[in-house]
Amino acid sequence: MSERTLLLGFDLGDEKSQMAVYDREKMEPVLIGQTEENPEALINTEIALDGMEPLTDFLVRIRRGEEIVVDGKVSHPVNMLSFFFRKTLSLTRQQYPGETIKQLVVTTAGADRDFTELIYAALEQLGIGRDRAYVMDHKQTFPYYVLYQKKELWVNDVGLFDCEKDQLTYYQMQVDRGKNPILVGVQERDYSDALDLSENGEEHRAAVFENVVYGAIHKQLLSTLYMTGDGFEGGWADSVFRKLCVGRRLFKGRNLYVSGACYVAKEFGESKRLEDYLLLDEEMISSHLSIQVYADAKLQEISLARAGTPWYMVDREISLIPEGDSEITLTAKNIFDQREKQFILDLDPVEGRLDRHCRLGMRVRFESPKRCIVTLKDGGFGEFFPTSNRIWEKTVEL
Numbered sequence: 001m002s003e004r005t006l007l008l009g010f011d012l013g014d015e016k017s018q019m020a021v022y023d024r025e026k027m028e029p030v031l032i033g034q035t036e037e038n039p040e041a042l043i044n045t046e047i048a049l050d051g052m053e054p055l056t057d058f059l060v061r062i063r064r065g066e067e068i069v070v071d072g073k074v075s076h077p078v079n080m081l082s083f084f085f086r087k088t089l090s091l092t093r094q095q096y097p098g099e100t101i102k103q104l105v106v107t108t109a110g111a112d113r114d115f116t117e118l119i120y121a122a123l124e125q126l127g128i129g130r131d132r133a134y135v136m137d138h139k140q141t142f143p144y145y146v147l148y149q150k151k152e153l154w155v156n157d158v159g160l161f162d163c164e165k166d167q168l169t170y171y172q173m174q175v176d177r178g179k180n181p182i183l184v185g186v187q188e189r190d191y192s193d194a195l196d197l198s199e200n201g202e203e204h205r206a207a208v209f210e211n212v213v214y215g216a217i218h219k220q221l222l223s224t225l226y227m228t229g230d231g232f233e234g235g236w237a238d239s240v241f242r243k244l245c246v247g248r249r250l251f252k253g254r255n256l257y258v259s260g261a262c263y264v265a266k267e268f269g270e271s272k273r274l275e276d277y278l279l280l281d282e283e284m285i286s287s288h289l290s291i292q293v294y295a296d297a298k299l300q301e302i303s304l305a306r307a308g309t310p311w312y313m314v315d316r317e318i319s320l321i322p323e324g325d326s327e328i329t330l331t332a333k334n335i336f337d338q339r340e341k342q343f344i345l346d347l348d349p350v351e352g353r354l355d356r357h358c359r360l361g362m363r364v365r366f367e368s369p370k371r372c373i374v375t376l377k378d379g380g381f382g383e384f385f386p387t388s389n390r391i392w393e394k395t396v397e398l
Contacts, residue, residue: 003098003099003100004094004099004100004101004102004132004181005059005099005100005102006021006092006096006100006101006103006234006264007018007022007101007103007262007265007266007269008021008022008089008092008101008103008104008105008262008265008271009022009107009258009259009260009261009262009263009264009297010088010089010104010105010106010107010219010258010261010358011075011107011108011257011258011263012045012059012107012108012119012326013059013108013109014045014057014059014060014063015044015045015056016042016044016045016230017042017044017088018031018040018042018043018044018254018255018257019031019032019033019043019088019089019091019258020032020041020255020258020259020261020262021040021096021262022262022263022265023205024281028259029255029258029263030257031255031258032078032091032092032095033091033095034205034363038231038317040254040255041255042254042323043091044056044086045058045059045084046058046084047084047087049070049071050087050392051070053067053328053358054072056071057078058080058084059081059084062080062081062115062118062129063115063182063330068080071317073152075191076216077118077185077216078118078121078122078125079122079125080131080326081121081122081269082121082123082125082126084112084272085122085126086125086126088115089126091326093273095363096315097266101128101134101156102265102269102270103127103132103133103134103265103266103268103269104123104133104134104137104263104265105117105133105135105136105261105264105268106119106133106134106136106261106314107135107136107137107138107140107141107257107258107261107264108121108135108137108138109137109138109221109331110137110163110217111137111138111140111314112137112268112312112395113312116135116312116313119135120133120135120154123317125366126144129359131176132266133263134265135313136264137280137283137310138162138185138257139171139261139281140161140186140279140281140310141257141261141264141387142171142173142182142186142256142257142280142282142389143186143260144260144263144264144267144274144279145257145259145260145263146158146173146224146257146262147184147263147274147277148273149264152223152289152372153223153224154173154175154223154224156221156222156223156245156339157172157173157174157175157220157222157223158172158173158223158224158225158226159171159172159195159216159217159220159222159224159225160172160224160227160228160256161165161174161213161216161223161224161225161226161227161228161229162228162229162233163228163230163232163237164230164231164328165230165231166192166231166322167190167229167231168189168190168191168194168212169188169189169192170188170189170190170191170212170216171186171187171188172186172216172220173185173187174186174187179278179336181275181276181278181335182260182276182278183275183277183278183280183335183336184277184279184280185279185280185281186271186279186281188281189216189245191192191212191215191216192195194208194211194212200370202234202236203238204236205327206237206240208351209237209240210240210243212285213244215223221251222248222249223248223333224249224251225244225248225249225250225251226250226251226252226253226256226258226356227241227250227252227253228252228253228254228256229254230254232252235290247365252382277306278306278307278335280307280335282369283309283310283311283312283369284307284309284310284311284369285305285306285307285308285309285310285311285314285366285369285398286307286334286335286336286398287307287333287334287335288305288306288307288320288332288333288335289301289303289305289330289331289364289372289398290304290314290329290331290333290380291304291329291331291362292331293320293367294323294328296366302318303334304316304318304330304344305364305366305372306362308335309370310368311367311369312356312366314364314365314372315363315364315365316364316365317361317362317363317364318361318362319359319360319361319362320359320360320361321359321360321364322347322358326347327345327346327347328344328345328376329342329343329345330342330343330345330361330396331343332396333398334398341398343394343396345374345394347360347376358378359379359380360365360376360378361377361379362374362376362377362379363377364377370397370398371395371396371397371398372395372396372397372398373394373395373396374391374393374394374395374396375391375392375393376391376392376394377390377391378390378391
């Protein structure tokens with residue numbers, strides 16, 4: 001039986017993807033499929049079926065919600081993603097025979113809730129459940145990459161310019177060491193409208209890009225700048241890069257996100273090197289949500305949602321048996337000011353069975369970083385106490 005040892009990062013791109021495995025001896029990610037002809041180990045994001053032309057735009061069409069017809073039939077997006085992951089992940093067996101995935105982290109641009117769920121469903125078809133897989137946006141992967149570098153590279157803020165064809169995005173990572181845990185945030189700015197990469201030649205491109213960069217970092221104290229994306233290919237921005245090296249470090253490459261995902265896989269799958277840090281952005285919840293229950297002969301606090309989790313990733317279900325209580329109390333603790341708020345859930349819909357004669361299903365989800373939805377369902381209690389099938393919800397503002 002294969003041993004689950006691989007800590008794998010996967011950067012899922014619309015046209016090109018990458019994979020990297022964490023090398024425990026080198027203590028860094030190693031690209032899978034790297035050759036002299038393909039030094040960045042780029043993998044075509046395409047599906048090649050027997051006797052048919054490869055589908056090179058299937059991921060773009062999935063993101064747009066468009067139907068994809070294969071051999072006269074509409075193919076479900078989950079099946080297409082599953083097919084691509086199966087083919088691509090099989091490359092790990094060539095380089096690491098006898099080993100299988102312990103933790104997989106998939107990073108991609110625009111990892112919204114719907115697309116994230118499609119990826120999870122595709123991985124489930126391959127037998128990789130949520131206990132071994134995590135999906136995150138490029139913006140969330142970036143700080144993990146930085147925090148695994150030498151500390152002198154992130155003494156101050158760190159900037160990242162991501163240039164993909166007609167898209168130019170700037171991320172700036174900030175660390176608040178005055179908080180416990182230490183807070184790490186990322187600001188995002190879209191400069192795509194300011195940079196037209198298709199007209200007026202390379203000199204004009206470089207001049208416009210230089211203005212954008214200095215506008216973005218004006219009066220900012222930065223230790224390091226990173227440049228990534230295929231939009232920088234051709235060397236048109238190299239003269240700007242040389243100027244930016246004065247007073248700070250600058251790195252250019254294509255493996256930042258896949259390496260960051262690999263570090264996340266190590267963080268989640270093995271050692272907690274960053275346990276003193278909490279990474280937050282505007283998509284993440286800023287409070288811990290918990291409930292106190294009596295289990296295993298003692299009172300325990302059960303976590304329902306953790307601060308630093310993207311709101312669309314929270315979907316927690318637990319089962320409760322009331323012991324005469326007519327209400328349930330949830331506690332939210334804000335990570336910034338450490339203040340606690342309590343929320344009461346009324347159990348009135350369950351009539352006369354609150355003394356160990358009812359099993360309640362509780363589900364916790366979010367519809368925004370500040371708004372939580374708690375759903376309760378009467379599950380009955382055996383054949384003598386059938387369910388009333390009642391379901392009720394409460395919206396909690398954190």
